[in-house]
Structure formats: C-alpha cells, structure tokens
Amino acid sequence: MGGTVRHQARADRSIWRTFPRRSGSGSQHEDMAVVDIPGSKSITARALFLAAAADGVTTLVRPLRSDDTEGFAEGLTRLGYRVGRTPHAWQIDGRPQGPAATDADVYCRDGATTARFLPTLAAAGHGTYRFDASPQMRRRPLLPLTRALRDLGVDLRHDEAEGHHPLRIAAAGVEGGDVTLDAGQSSQYLTALLLLGPLTRKGLRITVTDLVSAPYVEITLAMMRTFGASVRREGEVFVVSPGGYRAGTYAIEPDASTASYFFAAAALTGHEVTVPGLGTGALQGDLGFVDVLRRMGARVEIGSGGTTVAGTGELRGLTVNMRDISDTMPTLAAIAPFASGPVRIEDVANTRVKECDRLDACAENLRRLGVRVETGADWIEIHPGAQPVPGAEIKTYGDHRIVMSFAVTGLRAPGGVSFDDPGCVRKTFPAFHETFAAWAGSLR
Numbered sequence: 001m002g003g004t005v006r007h008q009a010r011a012d013r014s015i016w017r018t019f020p021r022r023s024g025s026g027s028q029h030e031d032m033a034v035v036d037i038p039g040s041k042s043i044t045a046r047a048l049f050l051a052a053a054a055d056g057v058t059t060l061v062r063p064l065r066s067d068d069t070e071g072f073a074e075g076l077t078r079l080g081y082r083v084g085r086t087p088h089a090w091q092i093d094g095r096p097q098g099p100a101a102t103d104a105d106v107y108c109r110d111g112a113t114t115a116r117f118l119p120t121l122a123a124a125g126h127g128t129y130r131f132d133a134s135p136q137m138r139r140r141p142l143l144p145l146t147r148a149l150r151d152l153g154v155d156l157r158h159d160e161a162e163g164h165h166p167l168r169i170a171a172a173g174v175e176g177g178d179v180t181l182d183a184g185q186s187s188q189y190l191t192a193l194l195l196l197g198p199l200t201r202k203g204l205r206i207t208v209t210d211l212v213s214a215p216y217v218e219i220t221l222a223m224m225r226t227f228g229a230s231v232r233r234e235g236e237v238f239v240v241s242p243g244g245y246r247a248g249t250y251a252i253e254p255d256a257s258t259a260s261y262f263f264a265a266a267a268l269t270g271h272e273v274t275v276p277g278l279g280t281g282a283l284q285g286d287l288g289f290v291d292v293l294r295r296m297g298a299r300v301e302i303g304s305g306g307t308t309v310a311g312t313g314e315l316r317g318l319t320v321n322m323r324d325i326s327d328t329m330p331t332l333a334a335i336a337p338f339a340s341g342p343v344r345i346e347d348v349a350n351t352r353v354k355e356c357d358r359l360d361a362c363a364e365n366l367r368r369l370g371v372r373v374e375t376g377a378d379w380i381e382i383h384p385g386a387q388p389v390p391g392a393e394i395k396t397y398g399d400h401r402i403v404m405s406f407a408v409t410g411l412r413a414p415g416g417v418s419f420d421d422p423g424c425v426r427k428t429f430p431a432f433h434e435t436f437a438a439w440a441g442s443l444r
C-alpha cells in the first residue's frame with residue numbers, strides 16, 4: 001500500500017470541536033461507540049505454541065488473523081503441525097507429522113514472538129531446523145535466549161551474526177535443569193524458555209537476573225497453567241515441572257495494545273469508546289494504559305464485560321514509567337502534543353529494539369509535527385506548544401505502532417497525517433485504517 005491513507009481532523013463535523021461537560025455520574029456523552037478489537041497477538045502466539053505442544057487437538061476461538069500470527073501458524077505448518085482454519089477458529093493438531101517434523105525451514109517474517117518462541121519448540125523435538133526472518137526481525141536481538149538454550153545443551157548455531165537470525169538447531173530433545181537468563185532487553189526470552197519447560201525431561205529452573213515487560217510473563221504463566229502445566233515463581237526463580245501440555249478449547253481476548261489507539265482517541269477528542277471483552281480479568285498488562293489516560297483526566301470504567309474510556313476535555317501532562325507497558329509508549333507520545341503540560345515517559349530503553357527504534361521514531365515524527373521533544377537512552381519528553389499541530393507525513397520505519405499511534409494525532413491535526421508505509425499495520429491489525437476511519441467518521 002502506498003502513502004494514500006490519511007487520518008484527519010474533520011473541519012465540517014469536527015470530532016474535536018467541543019468537549020462534553022462532566023457532571024455527576026454516568027455518561028453525559030452524546031457520542032458513544034463500541035469497537036470490536038481483533039484478538040491479542042501475544043495470546044494468539046502463545047496459544048499456537050501451547051496447542052502445538054499439547055497432547056491432542058486444540059481449538060482456538062477468535063485468534064488474531066494478522067501477519068504475525070499467520071506467520072506463527074505457517075511456522076507450525078513448516079514444522080509438521082496441522083493447522084485447520086475456519087473464519088472464527090483455528091484447530092491445531094499437537095502431533096507433528098511427516099518429514100517436516102524432523103527437517104524444516106521456518107521463515108518468521110517480522111514477528112518476534114515467532115522468531116523467539118518457535119526455536120524453543122523445535123529444540124524440544126528431534127531433527128534439523130533452520131530459522132530465518134525478515135530484514136527487520138534479523139536486526140532484532142535474541143542472544144540471551146540462544147545462549148540459555150546452548151547452556152541447556154541445545155546444538156544451536158547462528159548462521160550470520162551472533163545473536164541474530166538466521167539460525168539452525170540440531171535438536172535431540174532437552175534434558176532440562178538450571179539456567180540463568182537476562183531478560184532485561186525482552187521478556188520474550190523468558191516466555192520462550194518457560195513455554196519449553198514442560199517439554200523437557202527434568203523440567204526447568206530459570207533464574208532471571210533482569211526483566212522488562214513483566215506483565216507478558218504473567219500472561220505466559222496463566223496460559224501455561226490453563227494448558228495443564230505446573231509452574232511457579234519464587235522471587236527471581238521460575239520453576240517449571242515436566243509433563244507436557246493438555247489440549248482443549250481456548251478463547252482469545254481482544255488485543256489491549258490495539259485497543260490503546262481507540263482509548264487514546266476517545267480521551268483526545270472528548271468522545272466515549274467501549275471495548276467489549278477486555279475488562280476485569282483480562283490477561284494483558286497493556287490494558288493498564290487506561291490508567292495513564294485516567295491520570296491525564298479521562299474517565300475510565302473497567303467492568304467485567306469490557307472497558308470504557310471517555311474524554312473530558314482535560315488532558316494533563318504527566319511523568320509516567322512505562323517499563324511494563326512499553327508497546328503503548330508511542331500511543332501516549334502521539335497524543336502528548338495536545339496535553340496541557342509536558343509528558344515525560346521513562347524506563348523504555350527496550351523500545352529501541354522493537355520493529356524500529358521507537359524513541360527516535362516518535363521524536364522524529366513529533367518534530368515533523370512541529371512539536372518540541374527531547375529523548376535520552378530510556379526516556380522521551382514532549383513539550384506541547386501554544387500553536388496548533390498542523391499535520392505531517394509520518395515516517396513509519398515499517399512499524400505498525402508508529403502508524404496506528406500517529407493516526408490518533410491526525411484526529412486533532414487540521415492538516416491531517418499521512419504515512420510513507422501505511423500497510424505495515426498488517427503485522428497486527430490489517431483492517432486498522434478502515435476500522436479507525438469508520439469509527440472516527442461515526443463520531444458526531
């Protein structure tokens with residue numbers, strides 16, 4: 001897709017014209033919307049791994065259908081697993097079959113969950129497996145994980161750059177035992193090892209020296225238990241028992257990081273949005289983004305059936321630590337120019353090793369929008385100015401979150417925003433532009 005998509009403030013029926021006044025309880029908003037958000041990428045990826053590793057046929061209900069998860073499912077097919085699809089469910093047969101089970105080439109596309117989780121599934125098998133990924137994913141690190149796998153006796157070689165794809169594994173099962181891991185750059189290293197634990201002969205005892213994105217590990221632990229594994233945490237040590245996984249039926253909840261764009265847009269424009277299926281009991285830490293919006297002045301209700309965010313006309317500046325929810329850092333950076341004071345986001349060094357260097361990408365695009373911004377090794381500070389934000393072409397760096405975040409900015413920028421690569425949203429939300437434009441257009 002070329003640079004044809006544009007998200008723009010509406011001059012005729014402006015969605016940012018006036019903010020409803022807050023008074024009393026309940027909703028005073030004329031403008032209400034319910035948005036169905038596609039399934040969680042992180043939960044779909046884990047569910048695919050767990051289903052493949054389980055002892056029978058598993059049905060995944062409402063999996064995310066996007067490039068990352070299609071790539072994960074294709075990877076499983078390459079490794080000899082049967083994946084059946086209907087529009088709303090995928091069925092995975094947990095027994096790899098045919099020659100692919102012992103000799104396979106897997107292409108992980110842009111997906112770090114695929115590129116980091118699938119090699120550990122392969123390591124638990126018996127055969128020769130080669131993994132490669134897109135240029136974007138090849139640049140992203142995985143050395144702490146591959147080092148830990150080698151420490152556990154896995155015969156693993158990086159074919160080109162040490163600690164990066166492509167890599168090959170001559171697998172003969174994993175005995176298990178003690179291993180130490182630094183997950184200060186990515187929690188996905190720890191998730192990959194945890195998922196492997198029940199497939200080893202003796203189980204795993206993983207000592208973690210540092211950890212970012214900790215709520216993603218909670219998702220992993222919860223889902224492993226649902227699939228019948230025994231795992232416990234003793235401070236910095238994670239103890240996983242052998243015994244494999246049980247097949248079953250698993251329903252995927254909506255993606256909380258994706259929902260952040262709609263929540264942020266509501267807070268920014270003074271409208272109200274409800275995302276069903278993502279409420280109390282949700283597994284994903286990124287739902288915590290609504291607490292940031294609440295601190296800024298939005299009204300937030302998290303109920304058993306879903307979450308509602310309503311803009312109040314107030315969008316206060318703040319300082320916030322986003323170590324646990326850093327996928328929503330660009331969402332906050334993109335609405336920060338409209339806050340009443342500076343917005344400082346801290347402890348997000350790992351966002352520099354995502355699909356792109358997100359601190360630099362946010363700073364670059366905010367500057368294109370005429371906004372003053374400063375960055376450091378692990379922080380960004382955005383200074384709203386007195387002038388309106390005119391709009392700009394956004395440099396995406398092939399990063400879906402840069403596109404989806406700055407689409408929100410476009411709702412308040414009279415000149416709107418356009419993108420050099422709008423299609424990169426395919427990674428997690430192929431229908432983003434249509435869905436977002438239709439939703440924004442429905443607001444009065």
Ligand SMILES: O=C(O)C1=C[C@@H](OP(=O)(O)O)[C@@H](O)[C@H](O)C1
Binds near residue numbers: 042191
């Ligand atoms: O485990 C997961 O599904 C994810 C963990 C996070 O990555 P890091 O742990 O690398 O921060 C997050 O950014 C990514 O989108 C998904």
Ligand SMILES: C=C(OP(=O)(O)O)C(=O)O
Binds near residue numbers: 327355401
């Ligand atoms: C960082 C992300 O993806 P991943 O690490 O799974 O490729 C993301 O979706 O923002």
